[in-house]
Amino acid sequence: MKICIVGAGAIGGLLGGKLALAGEEVTLIARGSHLAAIQEKGLELRLIDGSSQVVTPTLATDDITQVEAQDVVILAVKTNGVGAIAPLLPSLYHQHTMVVTAQNGFPWWYFRKHGGEYEGISLQSVDPDGIIENYIDIDRVIGCVVYQAAEIVEPGVIKHIEGERFTLGELDGTKTERIQLLAESLKKAGFKTPVRDQIRTEIWVKLWGNLAFNPISGLTGATLEAIARYPLTRELARNMMLEAQAIAQRLGINFGISLEQRINGTEKVGAHKTSMLQDIEAGRPTEIEAIVGAVIELGKLTQIPTPHIEAIYASVKLLEATKY
Template identity: 60%
Template sequence: MKIAIIGAGAIGGYVGVKLALAGEDVTFIVRGANLEAIRSNGMKLIMHDGTEHVTKDVKATNDYAQAGPQDVVILAMKAHQVEAVAKDLPKLFGPETTVVTMQNGIPYWYFHKHGGPHEGKHVTSVDPTGMLAEMIPPRRVIGCVVYPASELIAPGVVKHIEGDRFPIGELDGSSSDRVRAISECFTKAGFKAPVLDNIRSEIWLKLWGNLTFNPISSLSHSTLVDICQFPLSRELAASMMREAQEVANKLGIEFRVTLDKRIAGAEKVGKHKTSMLQDIEAGRAPEIDALVGSVVELGRLTQTPTPHIDTVYALVKLLARTMEEEKGHVRMQAAA
């Protein structure tokens, strides 16, 4: 398959190297230091066991038109970064091009082929102008939930930490030829990519933790185990999760694990800084609306009170705005 990967960061680099090593025709759409590094040295992947893989036969460009029509386009960036590239994406589309969305949180296409009273509704917190739905028509989309953890440790170099699961699914729950072909492609590359008949349920399961632990960690500068073991923050997380569960239930979603088990899973991760906390410390714009704001929006849509989520959302949005205005970052430092 001809596969374009938008972004060669932690997840995009990991996926791209594995697909290229499996024989797929991979093009990274990147810029800056990453572009130069890949062009000069290829893309390197350091696995969790220390083994190294380098693929030098991948293409890298910042010119979408030069890359041309693809069989599959993988969006491997954070949700709030997609709008910046949306207008260029159609240059990668042929008549049958499929787009695999790897963003965390509620996606812009959530209510496409959803059925019921909310069919076709627009998620404005994720796609405020409607540009994403226009430039990336939901009919092209295969949903994907990302479970692996990795990090970009240098331009053109990704270190894998753990995980290999990328569940995927058609928005209408069908088992189409294209979703099976993508599953087989990912499986050949060494990933677990089961085809799900309800990709939204899997999205909510991951979001259940992200919408709580990410903003709480950012506001408290604490790791997952700290949040889970401190009684007050553990109860705050649980309260947010209960509110989110009620919203999800009203949209027809049932969680396959209990709330306590989900918190216990986060606790087992240990002294891990969430991606949002890492962004706050680095002075990068944090991923807030897809993870938290979207749940606030869906709470209003389903007439479900979400007071704990609303409060945390307001605080982390204010933090992000202050960082932007001051052009700074916030980081815990040892006292002198």
């Protein structure tokens, strides 16, 4: 298949590189020194087993207009970057092009093909002006949850740290021919790719920990295990997660694991800096709206109070306003 990775950073580059190694026709959209290194030397993947592979993509560019129509477009840009890139995406489409949303937090499409009482409601925290939805037809969208950890160790070089799972799901829960085809391509590339009929539950399970640990990490500079082991921050995370759990249950979500299991799982990740902490340290805008702001919005929608979540959200927003 022709697959375009829009945002070939750490996760996008890992996906694109492994798909190219598996024989897919891969285009990477990147920028700056990272793009220049890929164009000059190829993309180097340093894999979990210690081996290294250099990949030559079909095309590496920062200009989407240079790219022909694709079978699959994987959006691997940060959540807060989707709105800017969305108007450029239609040039990548043919009639059957799939758009896979590989972002953290809540996607703009959460209540599309939802089937519940909130069907059709737009999340203002994620797509306030409706720009994303205007340029990405909902029938193209494939939901996904990314569980890999990777980093760009130098321009053109990506280190795969952990994780192989890349969960997919149609928004209406059906198991279509197209999603099975996509899953097979990802499996051939070495990913574990279950196809779920409840992709929103998968989104919630990952977000459940992220909505607490990411902003606490960003505010304190602490790693995941440090937050989980320090009694006061563990209790703060727990209270935030309890508020989110009430919202999720109101929306029909069953996590399938206990709150303590989720916190313990986060602790086991170890001395890991969250993506939000990395963004703050680098002076980049965070994904606070999709990870935390959207939960507050859903709390208001379901009339469930979120005082702990709102306090941490306000603190991160102030940090962004004064730091950048």
